Amino acid sequence: MSISYISIEEIGGTIGGEEKSGRIAVVPNSIIFEKEILNYTAQHDFIVDEVKTIITYESNLGKAEKIIAKVVEDIMSPLWENFPKKISKEPRIRLKFMDSGINVIVRYYVPAVRRNEISTAITREIFIRIKNAGDIEIAYPHTEVILRK
Incomplete structure (x- = not known):
């Protein structure tokens, strides 16, 4: 300076x-x-981050919500003892209709400097657990042809 x-x-x-x-x-x-200047850590060292997972309309939505929230809890719980009391530890699930399925958005507080590392760990674990769930599928753009007689 x-x-x-x-x-x-x-x-x-x-x-x-x-x-x-x-x-x-x-x-x-x-x-x-x-100019406007953004400072992520002006008040404290934590920011809200989110991971988005689009699942098919045929998937078990309730189960997907539980799996995704549990993943965040499992990955974040070792860090919670260092969180200020005013910072929420509870992951928040939001849902949004998309063209190929339901977007399950999980939001959580994370140390700002570890945002990408933790987001990657959460994404990886969500993928593994959903793949093993059996009744949940990750949506992707594709075309399905239905022939009617």
Whole structure:
């Protein structure tokens, strides 16, 4: 930091996801008064993240919701002892109709610096458990032809 500029680590930029790119951004102090600046950790070190899983309309929705919430609890529970009391530990499930199925969205608080790591672990475990569930299928764009006589 100087009188005329500040230096901050770039997030994203040359890479996908919100991870540090390794580059330093030099920001003139005048920008601070002209532009909106997002600070994920101004209040605390935790942010809300989400993982989306689209399942087919034929799938067992209730079971999928339970599996997905349990995955988040299993992965996040070792971290909960370090959470401030005001931060919710309960994963929140939201549902949305999509073209190929139901989007099951799970939202949860996560340490900001571990967002991508934890999201990847949750996604991997959701995939494994849904694959083994038997009555839940992950939806994907495809065409089904039905011939009627």
